Amino acid sequence: MASTESPWKAARDSPSRQLLWELSRLAVSQQEDLYERLDRDSREREATHKSALAEAIARHEQVRKNAEAERDRLEKQIQQERERRETEARREEERQRRITAEEDRRIAAERAEIAARAERAATEERNAENARQEAEKQRRAVEAAKVKKAQEADAQKMAEKDLKEREEAAAAAAVSRPSITAQMQPAQSKPQQSQTDPTQHTSQARREAEHRRYLEIHGKLKELRVFMDQQVTQNPKLKLRMGDMRRKVRKSVGQIIEGKGKNETPQRAILTTLKEAKNDFSQPTVGLAAFIARPVPDAQVPALLVYLLNQFAKAVVSQFINEAAVAPKIADPVGTIASSIFAKDDFRIQGVSLIDILIAKFHVVCPPLFGIYGDEKTTEGRTRLGWQREEGGGPWISERSHQDRMSGLGAGYAALSLRSFEKSTMSNPYPPYHYWQTLSLILNVPAGQVTDTHLYLLRALLMNSEARFMEFFGDAAKKLLRIAMEDYPQRAAKGSVAAVVLQTLGATMKRDKKLYL
Numbered sequence: 088m089a090s091t092e093s094p095w096k097a098a099r100d101s102p103s104r105q106l107l108w109e110l111s112r113l114a115v116s117q118q119e120d121l122y123e124r125l126d127r128d129s130r131e132r133e134a135t136h137k138s139a140l141a142e143a144i145a146r147h148e149q150v151r152k153n154a155e156a157e158r159d160r161l162e163k164q165i166q167q168e169r170e171r172r173e174t175e176a177r178r179e180e181e182r183q184r185r186i187t188a189e190e191d192r193r194i195a196a197e198r199a200e201i202a203a204r205a206e207r208a209a210t211e212e213r214n215a216e217n218a219r220q221e222a223e224k225q226r227r228a229v230e231a232a233k234v235k236k237a238q239e240a241d242a243q244k245m246a247e248k249d250l251k252e253r254e255e256a257a258a259a260a261a262v263s264r265p266s267i268t269a270q271m272q273p274a275q276s277k278p279q280q281s282q283t284d285p286t287q288h289t290s291q292a293r294r295e296a297e298h299r300r301y302l303e304i305h306g307k308l309k310e311l312r313v314f315m316d317q318q319v320t321q322n323p324k325l326k327l328r329m330g331d332m333r334r335k336v337r338k339s340v341g342q343i344i345e346g347k348g349k350n351e352t353p354q355r356a357i358l359t360t361l362k363e364a365k366n367d368f369s370q371p372t373v374g375l376a377a378f379i380a381r382p383v384p385d386a387q388v389p390a391l392l393v394y395l396l397n398q399f400a401k402a403v404v405s406q407f408i409n410e411a412a413v414a415p416k417i418a419d420p421v422g423t424i425a426s427s428i429f430a431k432d433d434f435r436i437q438g439v440s441l442i443d444i445l446i447a448k449f450h451v452v453c454p455p456l457f458g459i460y461g462d463e464k465t466t467e468g469r470t471r472l473g474w475q476r477e478e479g480g481g482p483w484i485s486e487r488s489h490q491d492r493m494s495g496l497g498a499g500y501a502a503l504s505l506r507s508f509e510k511s512t513m514s515n516p517y518p519p520y521h522y523w524q525t526l527s528l529i530l531n532v533p534a535g536q537v538t539d540t541h542l543y544l545l546r547a548l549l550m551n552s553e554a555r556f557m558e559f560f561g562d563a564a565k566k567l568l569r570i571a572m573e574d575y576p577q578r579a580a581k582g583s584v585a586a587v588v589l590q591t592l593g594a595t596m597k598r599d600k601k602l603y604l
Contacts (some may be wrong), residue, residue: 097179140148142437165221187525204222218587243479294528300380301450301457302441307377308397315394319372325368329391333398340402343421345414357399362433364391375436380443393444399428400445404452407499412491415498415551422502440516445503453496455544460536472540490543490585497547500525507554519559522548526567534578542585545571546592553596568593 120154154165164480187425339353339360372387403425411418428434429442449456461468475484475492484491504522526548529541549556549571557564576586 111459126369131257157333171193181195183329208275215587217582218591220583222576223581225580255395257456284381291458297380298450298457298459301443301447304378304380304447307449308393308444308447311390311394311397314371314373315390317432318390325391328363328368329394332364332391332395335360336395336399337402340399340406340421340424343406343417343424345416345420350420350424354427357424357428358433360429361392361395361399364395365389367390375439378441378444379439380446383439384437385440386437388441392434393441393488394445396434396441398427399604400425400448403445404448404496407495408452408492409495411498411502412495415494415547418495418498419504419551422499423506424506426503426506426516427513429516430508430511432513440514442516449496449500453493453500453544455493455529455532455541456500458531459585460532460541462536463538463540472538474540486539489540493540493544494547497544498550498552501548505552505559506560507555522552523560523567526571530570530575536580537580539579539583539585542579542583542589543575545575546589550592557592568596572596 091494259492305477315329319329336357339356342353342425343350368391369389373393375386375388375389376394378388403421406421407418413420426442429440429445434441450474454471455473459471461471463469463474469483473493473496474489476482477484484492501522504517504525505519506515506517507519526545529545529548531542549568551563553568556568560567572589576583576589579586
């Protein structure tokens with residue numbers, strides 16, 4: 088086998104060759120070192136590049152994962168929003184369905200109520216027709232049993248009969264109830280009680296004159312209102328208080344409710360306001376005689392007191408009209424407080440009560456209480472019977488509204504006039520004989536002048552008041568109740584529903600209260 092050793096290395100015999108060989112070895116070694124460094128650098132760069140590439144791949148992968156996560160989140164959010172909207176849409180649809188269903192039920196209920204009302208109205212109409220037929224049958228039977236008389240003779244007979252019964256009532260009261268008789272007779276020590284004897288028969292002309300006098304008082308009260316408005320511009324103190332005092336009085340009257348002991352706060356507020364008017368506003372003054380129907384001593388009274396008593400009276404009458412027509416029992420506490428206010432010595436002038444201010448209101452809104460009558464088919468007659476027009480001088484109010492007004496005013500007048508002051512140190516400003524006198528005047532209206540207004544008014548006067556009426560007048564009251572609820576309706580016009588209603592009240596008293604007339 089041939090030797091592979093370099094001939095230059097084997098030539099050891101020559102130094103030059105040996106040197107050449109060593110130089111060649113040195114060159115080869117340096118070249119190998121260079122290549123080795125280059126290879127090492129190449130490997131290091133490769134490793135660096137691979138590391139950077141791996142890191143970039145890792146970052147890219149992370150970015151991809153993050154992007155996918157964000158996409159999933161957005162898709163989930165979009166899905167949730169879609170579901171939320173679908174849920175809201177379903178809820179809204181369900182709500183609309185409920186509203187529609189409720190509206191359908193309401194319409195159905197209203198239709199059912201209308202049908203029921205129509206059925207009730209038809210039933211009531213049938214019952215009323217039956218009652219009218221029965222009343223007509225009774226009227227014909229009564230007329231067949233009586234001797235036909237002229238209208239004037241019939242009215243005269245009724246007047247004489249009423250006079251006799253009032254005399255019997257006065258005699259009975261004198262024996263059984265001396266304290267009530269004392270209220271009905273003039274008292275020498277109390278000039279304000281010296282009024283018309285309840286048994287005295289007054290002519291229609293006298294009643295008309297008295298009615299006109301009360302209308303004059305009402306006119307004077309209107310003039311007083313204008314006068315006080317003028318005074319406000321001249322008196323700063325009055326300007327500061329008058330409006331608040333007026334509102335307080337009217338508000339307090341509106342707060343009166345049913346129930347014993349429940350009206351102390353409004354009554355105290357009214358008393359406080361009126362006392363302030365009398366004590367703190369003694370000027371200006373007005374003459375007492377202008378606001379009292381009968382002759383009284385010449386005296387001056389604080390104008391603000393009269394003004395506020397007028398506002399109080401106006402609010403009381405409004406309560407009777409608006410509240411007592413719907414709930415007749417509310418009339419009792421209102422009438423009690425009104426009677427008490429006008430009975431107070433603090434608000435009397437030289438012993439004279441100013442209750443004529445309130446009575447003047449009744450003369451304006453309900454003249455039949457005082458023996459005034461007229462033809463309901465004429466404008467003048469309706470005015471005399473207390474019919475009211477719509478606001479602004481428009482047409483007459485409906486018959487139902489007129490009936491409600493008369494019912495409320497009748498209940499209120501009864502509550503005011505049937506008050507007992509036996510246990511009080513105060514004098515009754517409007518004794519019970521006024522109630523008797525009112526019933527007498529209504530029952531003595533000529534037969535041809537009896538209207539539904541009288542019948543509804545009479546029913547309101549008697550309903551819920553019969554016990555107190557009999558307490559004051561005993562057996563005489565029973566006789567008058569029988570005339571009012573059994574005889575009087577027969578004098579009404581043929582087919583009068585009001586007459587049937589009044590007769591029904593008598594039947595109800597017999598059935599529920601065992602009141603046999």
